[in-house]
Amino acid sequence: MPRLPMPSAPTLRRAFLAFLALLALGLSLRLKHYEGPNLYGVQAQAWLEGRLDVPGPAEDMSLYEGRYYVAFPPLPSLVLLPVVALTGHERVPYRAVALVVSVLTAWAAWRVLRRLNIPPEDRPWLVAALLAGTAFWFCAVQSEAVWFFAHVVAVTCSLLALEEALGKGRGGWAGLWVGLAFLSRQLCVYLVPFIALAVWLRHAEAGRRRQVLQAGGALAVVGACTGVYLVLNALRFGHPFNTGYAGMPLEDFLAVRVARYGLFHPAYVPFNFFHMFLEGPHFLFTGARHLAPNGMDGMGTSLTLASPFVFVALAARGERWFRVGAWSVVLLALVHMLLYYNNGWVQTNAQRFTLDFLPVLWVLVALGTRHLDARVWKGLVAWSIGLNVLALALMPVLMRVLHRL
16 A cells, blocks of 8 residues: 655644644634624614614714714725625624635735735745734734724725736726725725825836826726715715714713814824834733733734834835835824824734734835845744734633633
């Protein structure tokens, strides 16, 4: 009887790493999710019932003329609509849906790396960095709660827009995907001119007329997506530019902040800057003796400490205008976030708002890996993923064990 060939060492290593990844993912699903209904599911249920308003009150619902509404952009609710139609919003397996969408996210990220001519052996590291070394993992496993599912959808749409702009460069499709990203998270609006620029550069050899048609087509489709959002605002809140956020009740320190300074103010910059760039992982201990572990600080960990691989972007080279456009997205979004009254609280080991620009920054990271020693940037990726494993997968287990002790 012929002997079956033994798997090679690289194959065994990949299988072992895949096993560890699935184990970490499974453990992270035991992470206690943030309380509150998934408002996107609630909105989808209301649409199925022929209504724009939703039953309330609940956290982050907006009150307008005696009715409650979900003020957030509509695409995540549209994604959930078929599942809600089958199960009802209270029985939707939100985390499972988020994980299914995450498979599409990984596929789109891989395609982007192919478009950038990143070596095949480096692509798994970079895809893992984006999905498992950033706030994306936390948002995926927290998708049962209020806001997090929108980040998963927005990152996916942003990557699909980048893949189209860097690949075939069809302006209509690129514009549709970035428009859908905006219809998931408003701050993705900063990606719009960059995607149009990427389409423009993609057709540089085809002549000016081709560039104008494709980039203009991207902007036209984004304009149509924006029109959908404005019409929805008018139907819900009486005016296209009334987003409904003013009717969203705030509590605790957020209410005090906004009452004193409004939604945007330089007074928020020091707090946001420290949490964006300087704050380390802060583990909480409670009880009379402050010895009982109770998770991590909901204000999150800085990008510098939680995802240090992002600074590989500083080594990016290549097309000058492409890099200028990409860095403009990152800097404009950062300024917006630093001036905002809320840094993304609640979040674990991350700054989740950074996901609004992270796909573009991640492209710069991919370009930067060409100019750094692989041991350096892969070490930073390993740190980022390892810290997330500790925070999201191992902490729930450790807390149960230590509480028993």
